[in-house]
């Protein structure tokens with residue numbers, strides 16, 4: 001990228017006149033001081049978008065925690081539009097742009113594998129790779145409230161299944177339950193930041209147990225998350241305001257919705273059984 005005023009080479013992120021600080025794909029990667037070394041505040045959002053809008057409307061975002069990343073790794077994160085942010089528990093947390101669908105992230109993850117193999121990037125013991133699922137049409141402030149009201153019916157069965165199959169849980173997600181990505185039970189608060197699935201955001205469901213091992217493992221997790229999101233939309237959100245309910249079967253709307261949440265939860269457990277059977 002050229003600086004628009006003086007036409008000198010500029011930072012590939014912001015076009016500030018910059019030095020070639022790393023090599024990327026056989027070329028110099030120009031980065032300004034901030035994009036090479038700086039970090040945005042922990043609460044900064046990355047609202048840039050990546051990839052063509054999909055008909056399904058599914059969106060994904062990652063908070064990619066790293067214990068070490070050199071300038072070569074940093075140049076790849078910047079090229080993929082990730083925003084470096086500071087997090088006191090890890091070295092750098094790279095916040096991804098909002099990805100439309102899963103096609104374009106897969107190539108980025110493959111690049112990360114090379115960086116890890118070459119020692120440019122490390123994902124240490126205390127790092128997680130929190131994954132956010134959204135949907136342009138169906139996940140919003142209003143529907144997130146629907147999910148919060150039936151949080152336990154929707155997600156506790158999955159957590160119980162994950163504990164039953166604990167030998168596969170760590171292999172699938174990349175790590176076991178931790179204090180920062182904890183189990184839930186029928187007393188858990190849906191808004192609690194450290195739950196392995198939390199509903200604290202107004203437009204995404206956050207899956208916190210994920211930890212990057214390699215592209216294949218992370219894509220498997222991402223496809224499962226997509227399937228869970230779609231399952232919730234089809235079986236729960238789309239029925240939340242059904243008008244013609246069978247009053248002989250359900251005393252009231254709450255009972256009907258709870259029933260829909262339980263059906264959804266059973267389907268999520270089935271999706272999980274299918275996902276861990278692949279490993």
Ligand SMILES: [Zn+2]
Nearest residue numbers: 011014032035
């Ligand atoms: Zn810059």
